[in-house]
Amino acid sequence: MNSRPVWLGKPKPIAVALKALALVLICAVVIFPFLVVISTSLATKQQIDANGGYVIWPTEISFEAYKQIFNGTQVSRSIMISVGVTVVGTVFSLACTVLAAYGLSRRQSLFQRGLLSFVLFTLLFAPGMIPVYLMVKQLGMLNTYWSLIIPTAVSAFNIVIVRGFIQAIPHELFDAARMDGAGEWRILRSVVLPNSKAVVAVVGLFIAVGYWNNYFGPLLYLNDTEMWPLQLVMRTFVLENNVTTNAQAIPGYVAPPAQSVQMALVAIATLPILCVYPFLTKHMSKGMLTGAIKG
Amino acid sequence: MAVNQTLPRVNPPPENKLPAQRKMPFLSRLWRDSPLLVMVAPAVIILLLFTYIPLLGSVIAFMDYVPFLGFTGSEWVGWSNFSSLFSDSAFWNALWNTAQITFLQIVLFFPVPIVLAVLLNTVAMPLAKRFVQSVIYLPHFLSWVIIVALFQQILGGNGVLNRFLITHGMTPLEIMSNPDTFKLLLTTQAIWKDAGWGTIIFLAAIAAINPGLYEAATIDGAGAWQRFWHVTLPGMRPIIVLMLILRLGDALTVGFEQILLQRDAVGPGAAEVLDTFTYFNGVVDGSWGTATAAGLFKGVVSLLLVLAANKLAHRLGEEGVYRR
Numbered sequence: 229m230n231s232r233p234v235w236l237g238k239p240k241p242i243a244v245a246l247k248a249l250a251l252v253l254i255c256a257v258v259i260f261p262f263l264v265v266i267s268t269s270l271a272t273k274q275q276i277d278a279n280g281g282y283v284i285w286p287t288e289i290s291f292e293a294y295k296q297i298f299n300g301t302q303v304s305r306s307i308m309i310s311v312g313v314t315v316v317g318t319v320f321s322l323a324c325t326v327l328a329a330y331g332l333s334r335r336q337s338l339f340q341r342g343l344l345s346f347v348l349f350t351l352l353f354a355p356g357m358i359p360v361y362l363m364v365k366q367l368g369m370l371n372t373y374w375s376l377i378i379p380t381a382v383s384a385f386n387i388v389i390v391r392g393f394i395q396a397i398p399h400e401l402f403d404a405a406r407m408d409g410a411g412e413w414r415i416l417r418s419v420v421l422p423n424s425k426a427v428v429a430v431v432g433l434f435i436a437v438g439y440w441n442n443y444f445g446p447l448l449y450l451n452d453t454e455m456w457p458l459q460l461v462m463r464t465f466v467l468e469n470n471v472t473t474n475a476q477a478i479p480g481y482v483a484p485p486a487q488s489v490q491m492a493l494v495a496i497a498t499l500p501i502l503c504v505y506p507f508l509t510k511h512m513s514k515g516m517l518t519g520a521i522k523g
Numbered sequence: 524m525a526v527n528q529t530l531p532r533v534n535p536p537p538e539n540k541l542p543a544q545r546k547m548p549f550l551s552r553l554w555r556d557s558p559l560l561v562m563v564a565p566a567v568i569i570l571l572l573f574t575y576i577p578l579l580g581s582v583i584a585f586m587d588y589v590p591f592l593g594f595t596g597s598e599w600v601g602w603s604n605f606s607s608l609f610s611d612s613a614f615w616n617a618l619w620n621t622a623q624i625t626f627l628q629i630v631l632f633f634p635v636p637i638v639l640a641v642l643l644n645t646v647a648m649p650l651a652k653r654f655v656q657s658v659i660y661l662p663h664f665l666s667w668v669i670i671v672a673l674f675q676q677i678l679g680g681n682g683v684l685n686r687f688l689i690t691h692g693m694t695p696l697e698i699m700s701n702p703d704t705f706k707l708l709l710t711t712q713a714i715w716k717d718a719g720w721g722t723i724i725f726l727a728a729i730a731a732i733n734p735g736l737y738e739a740a741t742i743d744g745a746g747a748w749q750r751f752w753h754v755t756l757p758g759m760r761p762i763i764v765l766m767l768i769l770r771l772g773d774a775l776t777v778g779f780e781q782i783l784l785q786r787d788a789v790g791p792g793a794a795e796v797l798d799t800f801t802y803f804n805g806v807v808d809g810s811w812g813t814a815t816a817a818g819l820f821k822g823v824v825s826l827l828l829v830l831a832a833n834k835l836a837h838r839l840g841e842e843g844v845y846r847r
Contacts, residue, residue: 243747250642251651255658257715261673264683268676280686282676324565331562338549338556343563350574353826356818357798358805359577362590367572379573382566412558441666444780448806459668466672467784494672501664508664509657 262498269293269492276487293492302453303461303493310440310458313376314500317439321381322432326424328382329390330416350384357448364449375449376442376457386431393427394420430511433504440500458497466490584819588811604816614817616792617800620706624777624796627710629770635714636721637763641755643722644729645747659719667780670716674708675699699785702793709785713778724762732758764841772829775821797821 264282271283272290297303332344360379369375397420405415421428443459450456465486547555584604586597608614639659646652662670677683678698685695698708736754745753779798786794791803797817805814 247642247645251646251655254639255655258658258662258719261677264676265673280681280689282681282683282686284683324569327562328566331559334556334559337559338552339560343567346567347570350570353574353578353822355574355577356581356815356822357801358811358815358818359580359583360573361806362580362583362811363573363577365590378569382569382573384570387566412562416562437664441664443666443668444783447783448802459666462668462672463784467668467675490672491676494669497669498665501661505657505661505664509660 265491265494265498269488269495271488273488282487290488293488294496296489297492297496302456303458303465305454306456306458306461307496309373309455313373313442313457314436314439316373317377317381318432318436320377321386321435321439322428324382325386325390325431325435326421326428327416328387330394330412330420332387333391333394347384347387361448370449371451371455373455376439376445380438380442380445386435390424390427390431393424397423426511429507433508436504437501458493462493462497465493581815581819581822583811584816586812588815590809590811600812604812605820608813608816608820611813613791613795614800617795617797617817620793621775621777621796624706624709625774627706628713628777629767631710632714632718633767633770635718637725637759639718640722640725640729641751643726644755656719656722659722661719662716663720665716667716667778667784670712671781671784674712674715700788702789705785705789705793709778709781712781724766725759728759728762729755761841764836764839768829768832768836771832772825774828775825 264284267283267286268276270289270291270293271286272288273292275283275287297307328347332340332347334340364370364375364379369378401419401423402415405419410418441459442457443463446455446457446460450460553560580594583594583597585599585601586594586604587600588594588597643652643655646655675682678696679685680695680697680699684698688695698704701708732754736758737750740750740754775797777796777798779796779802782794782796783799783802786799791799795803798821801814801817801821804810804817
C-alpha cells in the first residue's frame, strides 16, 4: 500500500502525525455540517427543542420531517419539477453537445473550421444578463420550463471535451464502418457512442448537476411560484425563514418545529448529488482532466 | 496514464486523401458533409440565439430601451446611460465591493488549493489519498442554496457555534448578518466549497514533474522543504501563473448566486457587487439601458484585464493563456 520510494528514506514521525492531523481536520470541516443536517432532519422535536435548534447525533430517529415533505405540498411538487427539468434538460443538452462534437470532429469536412471558431469564440465573450433575459422574453419563453433548459444547454467547453475524445477514437474504426457503407448517423450510433461512453457519462453528470443546482435561472425567468423548482423553494423555506428570525434568534430563542423539515429539505436536495458522486469521482481524473488538457 | 494513451492522437496525421478532397466540387462536398452540418445545427442555433444575438443586443446600453417599443422603436441616447451610471454612487459602491472581494479571494483563497495539493501529494497511502480527495471535492457539486443553509446551521444566530457559546456563558457572535465581516464570510464559503476542487489542476501539475528531479535533489542532500522549494514549486509555476491570469480575467465576477442569497441579511451597502447591481437595476427596477451599460462595462473591463494579465505573464517569462 505504500508508494513511497526507497531513496526518500523514512519520514519523521512528527511530520507524519501533523500531516494526518491536518487531513483529518480538513475532512471533518467538510463532513461536520452534513452530519448536523442529517441528524437534525432525523431528530425528534423534543431533542431539537432541548438542544436549541440543531442536533449533532439523534438519540431517537424520526422520519416525520420526510413524511411532511412528501405530503403533496409545494415542496413535493418542487422536487418533481426539479427532477423533470434535470432529466429533460440533461437529455437535450447532452444530445446537442454530442451531435455538435461529432459534427465538428472531422478536420476536412465542409465549413468545419468556421463553425468550430464560431463555437470556440463563445468561450471568450459572455453576453450580459440583461440581453439574454430580453432574448428569452422575446422568444416567449418567460414562465416556461424551456427558459431553464435551452439558454444554458450548449457550452463550448463541453463540446471541446467530447470532441477531443471522439478524435481520439482510432481512425481505422471509422474507415471500416465507412467501407461497410455506414452513413454519418450510423457511424455516430455504432462507432462514436460506444467508444465515448465514459466522457458522455461524465459530461452528462456535470450537466445534470448544473440543472439540479440552478437557482438563478428560475428566479429570473419564472414569476409563478407554483412553477418553482426545489432550489428556490428551499431558499424560501430554509434561508428566508432563518434570516428573518435571525434578529431575535440570539437571546433565549425557541427553535421552530420546522427545523427538521428544513434540514430534511437540504438533505433531499443533496441526495441526488451524493448518488451520482461516486460515478463522477471514478471517471473524473480519466475523463475531465484529459479533456481539459487537450482542449 | 490516460493522457499518455490519448495525447498522440490529438493531432491525427494528415491523411493522404486530403488533396483529392480539395478538388471535390462544392456541391458534392456539401452533399457528403450535410449530415455533419445537420448535427452541428442545434448547437449553432442555440449559441446564435443565446450568445451572439444577445452580444449584439448589448447595443441597448446606448438606448433608452423601452420593452414595449422594442429594439427598433426605442430611442438612441449615445453615452448618456454610461454617464448616468458613472455618476451613480451605488455603481461605484458595487464596483468597490467587487474589487475588495476579488482582492480577498486572491490573497486568501487562491493559495489554499496549492497548499492542499502539495499536502495531498505527500500522502503515501493511495487509499487515504483517494478518500480525502473524494471528501474535499464534494462541496463543489452542491448548490449555493445548500452551502448557505449549511453555514446558517453552523454559524448562524441559532447555529451550532452560537448555541455552544451561549451555553458556555459567552456572547454569541453575529457572523451571518454582520456587514463588516461579510466579505470574509463570502471568502470562507468560497474556500469551503471550491478549494478542494481547485486542487485537481495543481495535483495534475505536480504529477507531471519528473520524479528523477526529486531523486537527484534527495541524493544531493535536499530535505523535504528544499525539494518543495526547488522542485515542486518551479514545476507548478506555469499552472499557478495560468490560474492567476484566469482569476484576474474573472476579477469582476464574484459569486453572483452566493451574494444574491445573502444580500438581504447584510444590506446592499456591503453586499452589492456589479452582477447584483445589474440584476436589481435591470430586471427588478426596469432601467434596462443603465443595467446593460453596467454589464457591458464589466465585459469590456474583464477582457482588458485578461489581456493585461497575459502580457504581464509574458514579461515574467511565462507562457500565459496564449502565446505572443
